[in-house]
Every structure is written in C-alpha cells, then in structure tokens.
Amino acid sequence: MKKASFLFLLIVSVFLLIPSNSFAFSGEQPLGKGSYSKTLPPGATDVQSKIYRTNNYQGKMPTNDWWSNLAWNQYSQPAYPHPLAIQNQEDGFRIYNPSNKITANSACVCGWINDIHDFTVKHSNVASFPEANVNDSDDWFVSSLFKSGTNSMEVTYGHGSPYVYFQFQGGNPELSFYTAPTVWYGNASSSVLGVTIAGSHYALFGPSGSTWSGIGSTSLTNNLAGKNYFSVAALPDNSPETLQKFKQYAYSFVTDTKVEWSYNEQTSKVSTTYSYTTTAKEGSQSGTIFALYPHQWQKTSHPLLPYTYNSVRGTMKTAEGSSFTTSMDFTGVLPSLPNNGSYDINKLAQYVNEAEAENDSPSPDTYWVGKRLGKLATLAPIAEQVGDTTAANKFRNEIKNRLEDWFTASDDAGNINSSQLFYYNENWGTVIGYPSSYGTAEELNDHHFHYGYFIKAAAEIARVDKQWANDSNWGQMVELLIRDIANWDRNDDQFPFLRNFDPYAGHSWASGHANFGDGNNNESSSEAMNAWAGLILWGEATNDDTIRDLGIYLYTTEMNAINNYWFDVKEENHHPDFTRSTASMIWGGKTVGDGVWWTANPEEVHGINWLPITGASLYLTHYPEYTETNYNALVSENGGTNFDVWKDLIYMYRAISDVNDAKNLVNSNINSLTAEAGNSKANMYHWIYNLDKMGNADPSITADYPIxxxxxxxxxxxxxxxxxxxxxxxxxxxxxxxxxxxxxxxxxxNGGNPDDGGSDDNPVSLPAQIEAENFTAMSGVQLETTTDSGGGQSVGYIDVGDWLDYSIDVPSTGTYKVEYRVASATSNGQVQFKSGSNTLATSTIPNTGGWQSWQTISTNVNLNQGEQTIRLQATGYEFNINWIRITPVNGSDEHTTKDYTAGVNTAGNNITIYFKPTTPSQYVDVHYTVNGSNQQNFRMTNNNGTWEQVVSGLNSGDRVEYWFTYEKSGPQYDSPHYTFTK
Structure with a gap:
C-alpha cells in the first residue's frame, strides 16, 4: 500500500512539472513556444503523394519552378526555359524555338509552343515511354529520364541555354519533324548537321565518327557509332560560322548550375554570380554559351557575344564561359513611412481611430488572415506617430494573438487543431497552412504571397519586441515559413532551395505544379516584394544577417525583373504590338495584360502589382514618368476616374506622378471610400501626404545601412x-x-552636416576656384584629408559612374578654361564636364605619381550665360580631385599635358587647331569631326615648333571634336578627344 501511494504521488508530481505548452499528440513538432504538425489535420486536403522522380534524385523536390510540371505529371506540360520551349512527351522530347514566332496584341505577348513544330527527339528503339521522371536538378537546369526496360534517354536542359543535352542507352537519337527540314550544313557522313525548320535554325551535334540517315525526309537518325551522347543547339542564324562557334561548346555538357549572392553593406550593392559546371564529352572544352535575360545583361560587365534571341521577356543576349556576375543597387526599405507628411495630424488620428473601431473578421484561410496581419502591421506604426499608443498596442496584440494561434498546432487539451495551424508534408518538403486557399495545399500555390504577410507582420512585432522574436519564443516558427518559401541552405533536408524564387529568371513563380500549356505564372509581383521585404526587416530586427541579406538579394533582383517584365519602364522589352502599359501576369510562354485570375476589371488588373503599398513599396516611385503613363492607361481603360474598387490603392499610386491630383481625389472621395482589404484610409492618407512633403524615392543615392x-x-x-x-x-x-x-x-x-561635404545650392559666380568637396550633390565618392597646398579635404575613391554636381553662375556666354587639381597612382582616370545632358569636354587624368601627388590639368568649354548646374561625370576610375578652377578664355581653347599644349584659336568663321609638343615631334596628325560628320585627317603644318591646321567655314554653335596622333622620341601616341563649340 505504501508503494502504491508513492507511485501515485510520483505520477502526480511528474504531471505537475509538465509545462502548459507541452506537446501532446504524436505528430506535433515543437519549435520554441510554437509547434507545427507532421500529421494532416482532420478533414484537410493534402497535396498529391506521387512525385515523378527517379531513385537517383536527391533532396526535396523543388516546386513553383519553370519546369515543375515534370515532377507532377506522367510526362509534362510545355515548359519555357528561354530561349527554347520544350515538352516531355510519351514519344520523346519536343523542342521548339519561339524566337522568330512571337506575336503580340492588346491581350498578350504570345510565345507559347505550337501544335506541330519544331521537332521531337525520340529513342530509335522505343516508340512509347511509360513516363518521364525528374532525374536531377540544380539551380536553373533539370534532367528528365525516359526509360523503357534497358533503353533510356536522359535529357538535360535549362534556363538561358540554347543547348539540350542527351545521353542514350540501347539506341540512337531519332529526330521527327512535321515536314522535312532544310539541311544547310553537313551531310550523311558528317557528325554535325545544320538544319532549318519553320524558320528556326538548329545545329545537331552527333559524336565524332557518327553518321546520319534520313536526310531529305521527316526523320533524321544519328548513328552514334558506339557512343551515347548527342546535343542540339538553337542557333540565332544559319551561317556556318555561327554553327562553328556553337560547336565549340556542343560537347561541353552542363552538369551543375549554381547561384551565389552577396550584399555589400558599405556600397549597397548586390552581387550575384551564376556558375556552370561542365563535363567535356569530347576534347577538353569547359564552359558553355548562355543567353542572358534583360535584367542580367543590363547589370553585368561580362563580355557579350553578337548573337541574340527574341523571347517573351525581351531580347536575350549571349555570352560564353563558366560564370558571369551581375551587380545591382539595393535601394532600401522602411518598416513604415516616417511621421513627416504634410497631413493634418488630427485627420490622420481620426483614420487610425476608424481602423481601431473596425470589427474585422476575415476569411480564416492563410491568404485573408495574412492580409489582415499586413493591414495591422502598417497601422501600428502610424498609430504610434499620432500618439495613439492604445491603438498601436491593440493592433500589435491582435498580430501576436493571431500568429501565436497559427504557430501552435495543438489545442489546450493537447489535441491537434483542425484549423489555424501549419502542417509539414515530408514527402514534398513543404509547410501548408490550414485552412488553405487558392491551391496552397493541393497544388502548393502562392506560399510566398500568403506567408509573406505572416513574416512581415512578425517583423513588425520583432521591431518593437525582440524578446517575442527569440528562438526560444516564436522566432523559429517565423523562420520555418521563411525556409518554406526561400530556403537558402542547400544542406537543409526539410525544404528545397529557394522554392518560390527563380534565380535565373530573376522573379518568383506562383504555381506549385506549373501544370499549364503556357508554363508557370506569377501575377502579383508586389506581394512577392512584400514577402522579401519581410525577410529583410525580420533579419535586421533579429540580428540575422543571413536572412536579411537573402531578403535583400531577392528584393533587389525581383525589383529589377518587375521594372523590365511587368512594367517595362524603359519600353525596351515588351513586344511593340503589345499595347498595354503593364503586364498583369507573366507566364513562361506569354505576358498577359488584360486580366487577372478572377477579373478583367482594369482597377484590379493594374492594382494587383501594387498591393500592399507599405514602407517597402517605394520602388514603385522610382519611375514617375512610367507611373504617369500607367495611370493614364488605367483611366482610359476604366472610362474615367469613377473607380469601382481599390480607390485607395489607385490614389496612392497616383500620388507618385501627380500628388496634387491624388490629394484632390482623396478629398473628394474619402468619406465614401472603402479601403482594399489589406489597406486602410490611414495608410492611404499617410502615404500620399508623405510623398507630398518629401517627393519620391531617389534610387541614385544609396546608404551603408539597409533600412x-x-x-x-x-x-x-x-x-x-x-x-x-x-x-x-x-x-x-x-x-x-x-x-x-x-x-x-x-x-x-534634410541635409547640411558640416563634415560630409556638400554646400548649399547658392550658385558660385565665375570666375572662381571651387573646392571639390563643396558639391551640391554627388554619387559614389568619399572625402579624405589632402596634403595638397592649402590642406583641407579632397574628393577621392572615384569610380566609373560616380559624379559631382556644382551650381555656378556664368556672367556671359563664351569659352571658359576648366582646370582640375588631380592626383592618381594609375592612368585609368577620365572625367567629363557636363551641363545638363550635354558633354562639353572629356579630360584624361594622368598618373601623377601617387594619390596625394597633385597636378593641374585643363580643358576648355563653352558655357551659356546664367545660373546652371554642371556635373563632373567619371568615365574612368581611380583618381582624386582637390579643386576645380573655371576662368574665361578670350577666343581660345587650350589643353595642357606633360607631352604638349594644344587647343583652338578662333578668327571669324575659321579656327586654327594647334599643337605645341614639349619635345619636338617629327610629325603631328590631327583628326576632327564637325557636328558628328565624317572624320577628317590631316598632317599638320609645323610653324616654328607649333603644328597648325585651319578649319574654315564654321558657324556659331558648330561642335568640333578633335584629337592628335603625334611622334615623340620614336614611338607614336594618340591624344584624348577634345571638344570645341564655335
């Protein structure tokens, strides 16, 4: 009896020691104070169990990729790696080049695979394969395996690759065409053929020693001669020279692709390196030819080849090698806009009160709860700014309560929740929130859209309550969602790498299965940006640079993709026959502009790529000219400004290009306005009047801190x-x-720090010597102490693209001598003197012997009378400037270097170009153009050591560009180009 009593007391004691948040049901997985379930909730629908993969496949299967339908289907739907389109079919692998077949209209840019072309690569001994499976994948390539008994065909293909690689077992490649192709290179006895079908050109690369049969028919067979490899390349033209260039890499098979990124906090630059691993099937060639999307070739210094392809994303330019790197500016995000608007603070407080009084019960699924969380996360800091801490606390408490509910998989009794929880599907390696919506469970759609709201709301809590965000509390559950949508760790065995983001395409994909004839798709680019901003803010708030820098990489890259492919802000990428001002949705095989999934209503077609508008949405303000065009298109499509829905978002967008019009629209409609579900009147009013006070974000200026x-x-x-x-x-x-x-x-x-350079905007009257650090604006340079005469500071660390602006007052129109006090340890420096968009002179900076070894160089420019801003634009690099002196010149233009003094004297309608060498020259040639006309070349006349050439018949305003070729102690030298305006 004593033993039984003791045992009873022991059991009771143990239960008393169990914490209240202990994890009871067998599938519950604890993470800090939270948990998720490994057991499917009661009544929930799961994703399909079948994954079409081989036993060779390692790791969790990627979803939401350009090729994902291969993993979900017996074969596949079409996929669009660009520049090619492909399809895994029952009879083999179909290849199509849409480059010269892309069309457009008011609805879409259309580049999908057609019904019959171009050809299918088959296995000579297999008429029908039971299925095609994913055999391997990496960051932007994939391999599919067709297998029937001992016969097989493995196909490797990827983003940006004009090549498709094949390996055969038990047979030969047999290419089936709808009509007989034209063979323009090679013959039956050669291993390589050049063919054209339906206007598309291809090279067919058999192994050395192989031969062809079927030339002249609709079926070509490459007899592999005992080997097992074969490749195809889509060619940009049908010249033998182009084929030979592509042959150089035809047997260098891509076996791995890898993206690596870094964020340099000091320069706010995001560098992304794309690497290829290749295996040479013949010879020793490494690397490959790859086609770059516009957002890539715009941002790389990698040498480009002359070959291009058309795509639904715009022109793809080619390069060669084993890697290339892009560099992009990160333009910053904010947790909210500051309290710096021109608004009536009492009105703003009233709108906060209205939001506080709302009884909002959204649909219980992940998207609409997420929208509610996003709304609260924008309201809380605005409430603080108007001094309403009660409202701010209420908003944040609701965020906490909702998140903690979703972040706990069991109820108080320890049973699995039937809703408001996250479930981990180990087969696919994904987290699914229940209730799900829009295919987040069955199709694994939209996780970045839905979970992005959760993450960004959690970041708002972490901003003010870092303890809540600790790993021991709720931080691990937030990071579980981050890992689901954008896992950065290739060694993570729970999730695939970067599920929702395509590192080569530069943007996210929404569909989990991509099971469409047009490939994958992504609609709301702005909701993707909301997710990536959430990563940045969460990472910074929790002192996790890995997550922060991941978010910066995703945000910056997707921003560039949006500006190119959704907005086409520079009108360079959309097909000229596509008449829409914006893409509402992009697909692998097309760009759509006339609808979204649920409507063709213009307000939503446009607005879906704006919402939610927050402190992380300032990228929308970078191109106000485009914003004006897009808004006007919306008004035209809508038949006026009598908008039915999303008025608040439209007015916020309008403020970017015409803030006064936006304020008028708000004042006329705010009382009857119903805000979009994820927005509020307070946020609308706050945004518009902050832009009214401060203007748009300036992407040309970056910072060494991301927020x-x-x-x-x-x-x-x-x-x-x-x-x-x-x-x-x-x-x-x-x-x-x-x-x-x-x-x-x-x-x-608003500026004015005494130690960081710069001056007020009051113009300096000429003549004057201007200290270089007294710029009115600049980009990219830094100041340093100088040892030059007079001491003080000089401008240094000058790189290509850096600039300095100065405000000057020119007393009279005429020619002025510009002298630069410069120092450099290299000969790489070059600077342009600009007025507005006009380049008036270009000067080369000599190697002066060191960074503080100073020398004065000069050039002449023609300036118009009046106040103006001049810009010194660096077109070379590695030089310092201490001061700039600008003085009038009477009738001359002169430049002095260590080798010569040269310039122009004027007399009526004639000028005399002269050259005075420091060391006597055996000859001097002058080259010049007038107003960009054909180049003239003359041997100058030696006039007592000064070489001269007269140019006659000039009129006022004529622009002469001239330069010299001169002999100096034997060798011949070329001077820089100088510019003189009559």
Missing part, C-alpha cells in the same frame, strides 16, 4: 533611416551625406 530611403522633391532631398539596432548608428549615404540615428528610432534629415 533607409532618400526622397527627392524638386531637388530637395530628405534622408530617412530607421535604426533597428540597440546602438546609436551613423549612416553614410553615397552622396556623402551622413545621418546619426538613435537606437530603434527614425531619423529624418
């Missing part, structure tokens, strides 16, 4: 930083400005 924005209104800049750290932080901007920010606070600065 920032620079606004520019008619040249007046406002620097905004939110410091998420616990220490005071000094943030330096690329124009030299600095802002010091207290911990966990905003700082709003």
């Amino acid at each position: 920032y924005a620079v606004f520019n209104k008619n040249g007046k800049k406002t620097y905004v930083v939110y410091n998420m750290t616990n220490q005071t932080k000094t943030v330096r901007f690329s124009d030299g400005h600095t802002v010091t920010v207290e911990p966990n606070r905003f700082n709003i600065d």
Whole structure:
C-alpha cells in the first residue's frame, strides 16, 4: 500500500512539472513556444503523394519552378526555359524555338509552343515511354529520364541555354519533324548537321565518327557509332560560322548550375554570380554559351557575344564561359513611412481611430488572415506617430494573438487543431497552412504571397519586441515559413532551395505544379516584394544577417525583373504590338495584360502589382514618368476616374506622378471610400501626404545601412533611416551625406552636416576656384584629408559612374578654361564636364605619381550665360580631385599635358587647331569631326615648333571634336578627344 501511494504521488508530481505548452499528440513538432504538425489535420486536403522522380534524385523536390510540371505529371506540360520551349512527351522530347514566332496584341505577348513544330527527339528503339521522371536538378537546369526496360534517354536542359543535352542507352537519337527540314550544313557522313525548320535554325551535334540517315525526309537518325551522347543547339542564324562557334561548346555538357549572392553593406550593392559546371564529352572544352535575360545583361560587365534571341521577356543576349556576375543597387526599405507628411495630424488620428473601431473578421484561410496581419502591421506604426499608443498596442496584440494561434498546432487539451495551424508534408518538403486557399495545399500555390504577410507582420512585432522574436519564443516558427518559401541552405533536408524564387529568371513563380500549356505564372509581383521585404526587416530586427541579406538579394533582383517584365519602364522589352502599359501576369510562354485570375476589371488588373503599398513599396516611385503613363492607361481603360474598387490603392499610386491630383481625389472621395482589404484610409492618407512633403524615392543615392530611403522633391532631398539596432548608428549615404540615428528610432534629415561635404545650392559666380568637396550633390565618392597646398579635404575613391554636381553662375556666354587639381597612382582616370545632358569636354587624368601627388590639368568649354548646374561625370576610375578652377578664355581653347599644349584659336568663321609638343615631334596628325560628320585627317603644318591646321567655314554653335596622333622620341601616341563649340 505504501508503494502504491508513492507511485501515485510520483505520477502526480511528474504531471505537475509538465509545462502548459507541452506537446501532446504524436505528430506535433515543437519549435520554441510554437509547434507545427507532421500529421494532416482532420478533414484537410493534402497535396498529391506521387512525385515523378527517379531513385537517383536527391533532396526535396523543388516546386513553383519553370519546369515543375515534370515532377507532377506522367510526362509534362510545355515548359519555357528561354530561349527554347520544350515538352516531355510519351514519344520523346519536343523542342521548339519561339524566337522568330512571337506575336503580340492588346491581350498578350504570345510565345507559347505550337501544335506541330519544331521537332521531337525520340529513342530509335522505343516508340512509347511509360513516363518521364525528374532525374536531377540544380539551380536553373533539370534532367528528365525516359526509360523503357534497358533503353533510356536522359535529357538535360535549362534556363538561358540554347543547348539540350542527351545521353542514350540501347539506341540512337531519332529526330521527327512535321515536314522535312532544310539541311544547310553537313551531310550523311558528317557528325554535325545544320538544319532549318519553320524558320528556326538548329545545329545537331552527333559524336565524332557518327553518321546520319534520313536526310531529305521527316526523320533524321544519328548513328552514334558506339557512343551515347548527342546535343542540339538553337542557333540565332544559319551561317556556318555561327554553327562553328556553337560547336565549340556542343560537347561541353552542363552538369551543375549554381547561384551565389552577396550584399555589400558599405556600397549597397548586390552581387550575384551564376556558375556552370561542365563535363567535356569530347576534347577538353569547359564552359558553355548562355543567353542572358534583360535584367542580367543590363547589370553585368561580362563580355557579350553578337548573337541574340527574341523571347517573351525581351531580347536575350549571349555570352560564353563558366560564370558571369551581375551587380545591382539595393535601394532600401522602411518598416513604415516616417511621421513627416504634410497631413493634418488630427485627420490622420481620426483614420487610425476608424481602423481601431473596425470589427474585422476575415476569411480564416492563410491568404485573408495574412492580409489582415499586413493591414495591422502598417497601422501600428502610424498609430504610434499620432500618439495613439492604445491603438498601436491593440493592433500589435491582435498580430501576436493571431500568429501565436497559427504557430501552435495543438489545442489546450493537447489535441491537434483542425484549423489555424501549419502542417509539414515530408514527402514534398513543404509547410501548408490550414485552412488553405487558392491551391496552397493541393497544388502548393502562392506560399510566398500568403506567408509573406505572416513574416512581415512578425517583423513588425520583432521591431518593437525582440524578446517575442527569440528562438526560444516564436522566432523559429517565423523562420520555418521563411525556409518554406526561400530556403537558402542547400544542406537543409526539410525544404528545397529557394522554392518560390527563380534565380535565373530573376522573379518568383506562383504555381506549385506549373501544370499549364503556357508554363508557370506569377501575377502579383508586389506581394512577392512584400514577402522579401519581410525577410529583410525580420533579419535586421533579429540580428540575422543571413536572412536579411537573402531578403535583400531577392528584393533587389525581383525589383529589377518587375521594372523590365511587368512594367517595362524603359519600353525596351515588351513586344511593340503589345499595347498595354503593364503586364498583369507573366507566364513562361506569354505576358498577359488584360486580366487577372478572377477579373478583367482594369482597377484590379493594374492594382494587383501594387498591393500592399507599405514602407517597402517605394520602388514603385522610382519611375514617375512610367507611373504617369500607367495611370493614364488605367483611366482610359476604366472610362474615367469613377473607380469601382481599390480607390485607395489607385490614389496612392497616383500620388507618385501627380500628388496634387491624388490629394484632390482623396478629398473628394474619402468619406465614401472603402479601403482594399489589406489597406486602410490611414495608410492611404499617410502615404500620399508623405510623398507630398518629401517627393519620391531617389534610387541614385544609396546608404551603408539597409533600412533607409532618400526622397527627392524638386531637388530637395530628405534622408530617412530607421535604426533597428540597440546602438546609436551613423549612416553614410553615397552622396556623402551622413545621418546619426538613435537606437530603434527614425531619423529624418534634410541635409547640411558640416563634415560630409556638400554646400548649399547658392550658385558660385565665375570666375572662381571651387573646392571639390563643396558639391551640391554627388554619387559614389568619399572625402579624405589632402596634403595638397592649402590642406583641407579632397574628393577621392572615384569610380566609373560616380559624379559631382556644382551650381555656378556664368556672367556671359563664351569659352571658359576648366582646370582640375588631380592626383592618381594609375592612368585609368577620365572625367567629363557636363551641363545638363550635354558633354562639353572629356579630360584624361594622368598618373601623377601617387594619390596625394597633385597636378593641374585643363580643358576648355563653352558655357551659356546664367545660373546652371554642371556635373563632373567619371568615365574612368581611380583618381582624386582637390579643386576645380573655371576662368574665361578670350577666343581660345587650350589643353595642357606633360607631352604638349594644344587647343583652338578662333578668327571669324575659321579656327586654327594647334599643337605645341614639349619635345619636338617629327610629325603631328590631327583628326576632327564637325557636328558628328565624317572624320577628317590631316598632317599638320609645323610653324616654328607649333603644328597648325585651319578649319574654315564654321558657324556659331558648330561642335568640333578633335584629337592628335603625334611622334615623340620614336614611338607614336594618340591624344584624348577634345571638344570645341564655335
């Protein structure tokens, strides 16, 4: 009896020691204070169990990729790696090149695979395969395996590759065409053929020693001669020379692709390297030819080849090698806009009160709950700014309560929840929230859209309550969602790498299965940006640079893709016959502009790529001219400004290009306005009147801390930083400005720090010597102490693309001598003197012997009378400038270097170009153009050591560009180009 009593007391004691949040049901997996389920919730629908993969496949299967339908189907739907389109079929692998067949209209840019062309690569001994399976995949390539008994065909293909690689067992490649192709290179006895079918050109690369049969028919067979490899390349033209270039890499099979990114906080640059691993089937050639999308070739210094392809994304340019790197500017995000608007603070507080009084019960699924969380996350900081801490706390408490509910898989009794929980499907390696919606469970759609709202709301909590975000509390559950949509760790055995983001295409995909004839698709690019901003803010708030930098990479890359492929802000990529101002949705095989999944209503067709508009949406303001065009198109399509839905979002967008019109629209309609579900009147009013006060974000100025924005209104800049750290932080901007920010606070600065260079905008009257550090604006340079005469500071660290602006007042129109005080340890420097968009002179910076070894060089420019801004634009690199002196010249233009003094003297309608060598020259030739006309070349006349050439018949305003070829002690030298305007 005593033993039984003791046992009873022991059991009771053990139960008393179990914490209240213990994990009871067998499938519950704890993470900090939260948990997820490995057991499907009662009544829930799961994703299909069948994955079409071979036993060779390692790791979790990627979904939401351009090729994903291969893993979901017996064969596959069409897929669009670009420039090619392909399909895994029962009888083999179909290849189609849409490059010369893309059309467009008001609805779409159309580049999908057609019904019959171009050809199918089959196995000579297999008429029908039971299925095609994923055999291997990497970052943007995939291999499919067709197998029937001992016969097989493995096919490897990928983004940007004009090549498709084949390996055969038990037979030969047999190419089936709808009509007989034209053979324009090779013959039956050669291993390589060049063919054209339906206007598309291909090279067919058999192994050395192989032969062909069937030439002249609709079926070509390559007899492999005992080997097992074969490749096809889509060619940009049908010249033998092009074929030979592509042959160079035809047997260098791509076996792995890998993307690596880095964020340089000091320069705010995102560098992305795309690498190829290849295996030579013949010879020793490594590397490959690859085609770059516009967002890639615009941002790389990698040498390009002359070959291009058309695609539904625009022109793809080619390059060769084993890797290439892009460099993009990260333009910053904010947790919210600051309290710096021109609004009536009492009105803003009223709109906060209205939001606080709402009884909002959204649909219980992940999307609509996410939208509610996003709305609350924008309201909370606005409530703080109007001093309504009660409302701010209410908004944040609702966020916490909702998140903690979803982040706990069991109820108080320890049973699995039937809803408001996350379930982990181990087969596919994914987390599914229940209730699901829009195919997030069955098709694994839209996880980045839905979970992005959860993550960004959690980041708002982490901003003010870092304890809540600890791993021991709720942080691990937030990061579970991050890993689901954008797992960065290739060694993570729970999730595939970067599920929702396509590193080569530069944007995310929404469909989990991509089971469409047009390939995968992505509609709301802005909701993807919302997710990536959430990663940035969460990472910075929790001091996790890995997640922060991942978010910066995703945000920056997708921003560039949006500007190219959705908005086409520079009108370079959309087909000229596509008449829409924006793409509402992009697919692998087309670009759509006239509808979204649920409607053709213009407000939603446009607005789906704006929402949610938050402090992380300032990228929308970078191109106000495009915004004006897009808004006007919306008004035209809608038949006026009597909008039915999403008025709040439309007015916020309108503020980017015409803030006064936006304010008028708000004032006329706000009382009857119903905000979009994820937005509020308070956020609308706050955004519009902040842009009214500060202008749009200026992407030309970056910072060495990621939580920032620079606004520019008619040249007046406002620097905004939110410091998420616990220490005071000094943030330096690329124009030299600095802002010091207290911990966990905003700082709003309008300029004027005494130590960071720059001056006020009052113009300097000429003649004058201007200290280089007294710029009115700049990009990319830094200041340093100088040892030059007079001491003080000089401008240094000058790189290509950097610039300095100065405001000057020119007393009279005429020729002025510009002298630069420069120092450099290299000969790489070059600087342009610009007025507006006009380049007036270009000067080469000599190697002066060191970074503080100073020398004066000069050039002449023609300036018009009046106040103006001049720009010194670096077109070379590695030089310093201490001062600039601008003085009038009477009738001459002169340039001095260590080798010569040269210039122009004027007399009526004639000029005399002269050249005075420091060391006597045996000859001097002058080359010149007038107003860009044909180049003239003359041996100059030696006039007592000064070489001269007269140019006659000039009129006022004529522009003469001239340069010299001169002899000096034997060798011949070329001078820089100089410019003179009559």
